[in-house]
Amino acid sequence: MATLADVARLAGVSQATASRIVNGSAKLVTEELRTRVLRAVAELQYVPNAHAQQLARARRSAVGIIVHDVSDPYFAEITRGLQRVATAHGRLVMICNSYRDPDRELEYVELLRAHQVAALILAGSGYHDAAFTGALVRKLEAYLGTGGRLTLIGRHELTGNCVVPENEPGGYLVGSEVFALGHRRVGVIAGPAVLTTTSDRLAGVRRAAREHGRAVPARRIAYGNFDRDSGATAAAHLLDANPGLTAIIALNDSMAVGALAALRARGLAVPRDVTVTGFDDMPVARDVTPALTTVRLPLVEMGARAMAIALDETGDEPRVERIPAELVRRASTAPPRR
Amino acid sequence: MATLADVARLAGVSQATASRIVNGSAKLVTEELRTRVLRAVAELQYVPNAHAQQLARARRSAVGIIVHDVSDPYFAEITRGLQRVATAHGRLVMICNSYRDPDRELEYVELLRAHQVAALILAGSGYHDAAFTGALVRKLEAYLGTGGRLTLIGRHELTGNCVVPENEPGGYLVGSEVFALGHRRVGVIAGPAVLTTTSDRLAGVRRAAREHGRAVPARRIAYGNFDRDSGATAAAHLLDANPGLTAIIALNDSMAVGALAALRARGLAVPRDVTVTGFDDMPVARDVTPALTTVRLPLVEMGARAMAIALDETGDEPRVERIPAELVRRASTAPPRR
DNA sequence: CTTCCTCAGGCAAGCGCTTTCCTGGAGGAC
DNA sequence: GTCCTCCAGGAAAGCGCTTGCCTGAGGAAG
Structure with missing residues (x-):
């Protein structure tokens, strides 16, 4: 592996000069030397060792993001937005998947601190777990102590920069829609109970129910884990436990799609x-039959905003950005048959 | 930011001892000192600087992967497999999205070389572009020169470790199915013409056509870019240009889903x-109506194999793994109406 | 009581780069 | 001709860590 010293030797200049030419420092250098060095760089296929650079200079280059799972469309969309902005700023992005394991999330925060990332984005629901939250806050503070920037997506339980989707209002929107159509026996397919996203969305649905003089009793709630198959299973449970159910509110699209499959399997x-x-409102929501009525969250935009905030050095105050949810009516909703 | 020197000072030991304790070296250390050091680590919230470690020690830790786009389900699945194995080996994964831009791909290879990744995985179709391929080979060789490992996914045009899905046989499979059903006017929605994946799959379809005494003339091929919307547009073109078309073979599921939407819009x-x-055979293929007949590629498995090969130090010979494609019959295919 | 061995622990030399500070020569002003 | 200024280029000090090698104390063996 060619080093800067090799380049300098080949070009017949000092290492300092080579360094200045290679990374375009402010210091002036003769055209003559510049071409000699550049030729040496090309000849040796020299690429500076990023770790050595990082160690020697103060400024950081890479940014890190921690998501539950990039292959989940929800995070894939957010990641897309994150990447777009990071790339525009010339930053390399390191993506870590916690797979919804709080401990792994903690480990990754440390790992990214070890890598001295310029910015850290934590995307995905928080957990109802005070011990974990405490540990996370401590690790994040340690990270902030190194001078890095931080943005949280969807975790209002922590302080600092954050981008929060309006989960509760979104739940209210979709709940209102369903109850206003006249449904009385309404089941809910929730996500993992430990996630704040679940409880927030559920709270919105309940608020809507209350306004319509109804309630969502525990037997009409089934818990999935936000993926398609768990949605199918949960729908089956709901149907078994509640004869006469006329509506199912899934707390994300993947589970709704699973519910659709389960319903089809039963001939409903x-x-x-x-x-x-x-x-x-994942892309799949438009393509299933019937197309899903859902709540749109501008995920790509959320990612982009989060990265922009993280990379914007001027902000001194913690910034909180609320992302409004919006009801999208499609073909999967109708009044109950009497 | 606490350094190892701080830890050593607080614990009252030499930096060497602190280092050995912190990263569990083979060298023996008294229990007494160990606890002192560990206490200091906890108190200072010390995390070793990854760059300094990387610089000081020979072995590499992180691995890098370059994909076209993680938010595309195809790559999301592959990435999932990649991650699973990497995580099992205790490796941090750095994901880079080239967004199908060859130049960006080149840049990322350099970037990951600069980061001294232990392994580099290049996923996604190659390009029909000799200049680019040549440049890529040179960069990859430079990377290999640093002692890193490399695996390619789906690029048979380069040598070295690789995992290649059987695109041509897959195209043949689906083509045979459609022609055997009796279809004569068959349109194809292809991906970008510059991608080898496109030409391979298309070649398979053509082989099947030939065997049935048919052909796929240029007017029955529309080029999309592998995403849903381009599939819808391409399907519309195909329908306009070819009255009496009875079948559409889309070269990936996203575009097939788009075609389904376009067809529905026309009342077909x-x-x-x-x-x-x-x-x-993306997850969405099961959930659209009708469920898509498609060719299954075990994407997660492909990712996992690729990472396993890259991380397996014992392999001296370049390994080539062919991943068989398999036809999955669902509800979107039927004989043509007469 | 020596001598030798063993092994915990410390010293210090890097890893590859950036950057501050310094040097020396060229050119201008007097 | 002398002195000053200016600036291109180099020397070298780290950045935070790992690790080969050395030291010295304690114990076993003679």
Whole structure:
């Protein structure tokens, strides 16, 4: 592996000069030397050792993001936005998947601190777990202590920069829609109970229910883990436990799609027999039959905002950005048959 | 930011001892000192500077992967497999999105070389572009010169470790299915013409056509870019340019889903009026209506194999792993109406 | 009581780069 | 001709860590 010293030797200049030419320092250098050095660089296929550079200079280059799972469309979209802005700023992005394991999340925060990332983005729901949250806050503070920047996506339980989707209002929106259509026996497919995203969305649905003089009893809530198959299973449970159910509100689109599959398997038509709604407005929501009524969250935009905030050095005050949710009516909802 | 020197000072030991304790070296250390050092680490919230470690020691830790776009389900699945194995080996993964820009791909190879990654995985189709391929080979060789490991996914045009999905046989499989059903006017929605994945799959379809005494003339091929919307547009073009078209073979599932939407918009029923097929067997293929007949590629598995090969130090010979494609019959195919 | 061995622990030399500070020569002003 | 200024280029001090090698104390063996 060629080093800067090799380049300098080949070009017949000092290492200092070579360094200045290679990374375009402010210091002036003769054209003559410049070409000699550049030729040596090309000849040796020299690429500066990023670790040595990082160690020697103060400024950081890479940014790190921690998501639950990039292959989940929800995070894939957010990541897309994150990347777009990072790339525009010439930053390399290191992506870490916690796979919804709080401990792994903690480890990754440390890992990224070790890598001295310029910015850290934590995306994804928080957990209802005071011990974990405490540990996380401590690690994040340690990270901030190194001078790095931080933005949280969807975790209002912590302080600092954050971008929060309006989960509760979104739940309210979709809940209102379903109850206003006249549904009385409404089941909910929730995400993992430990996630704040779940409880927030659920709270919104409950608020809507209350306004319509209804409630969502525990037997009408089934917990999935936000993926398609768990949605199918949960829908089946709901149907078994609640004869006469006329609507299912899934707290994300993947589970709604699973519910659709489960319903189809039972020969139930949507929305004729059962109304189904999703949440997030993933691309798939448009393509299933019937197309899903859901709540749109501008995920790419959320990612982009988060990265922009993290990379914007001027901000001194912690910034909190609320991302509004919006109801998207499609074909999966209808009034109940009497 | 606490350094190892701070830890050593606080614990009252030499930096060497502190280092050995912190990263569990083979060298023996008294229990007494160990606890003192560990206490100091906890108190200072010490995390070793990854760059300094990387610089000082020979072995590399992180691995890098370059994909076209993680938010594309195809790559999301591959990435999932890649990550799973990397995590099992205790490696941090740095993901880079080239967004199908060859130049960016080149840049990322350099960037990851600069970061001294232990392994580099290049996922995604190659390009029909000799100049680019040459440049890529040179950069990859420079990377290999640093002692890093490399695995290519889906690029048979380069040598070295690689995992190649059987695109041509897959195209043949789906083509045979459609022609055997009796379709004569068959349109193809291809991916970008510069990608080898496109030409390989298309070649398979053409081979099947030939075997059935048919052909795929240029007017029955529309080029998309592998995403849903381009599939919808391409399907519309195909329909306009070819009255009487009875089948559409899309070279990936996203575009097939787009085609389904375009067909629905025109009031054409699938498969009654038009047969549609996909490729890749993404999760969405099961959930659209009708469910897509497609070609399954075990993407997660491909990612996992690729990372395993890259991380397996014992391999001296370049390894080539062919991943078989498999036809999955669902509801989107039927014989043409007479 | 020597001598030798063993092994915990410390010293210090790098890893590859950036950057401050210094040097020496060229050119201008007097 | 002398002195000053200016600036291109080089020497060298780290950045934070690992690790080969050395030291010295304690114990076993003679």
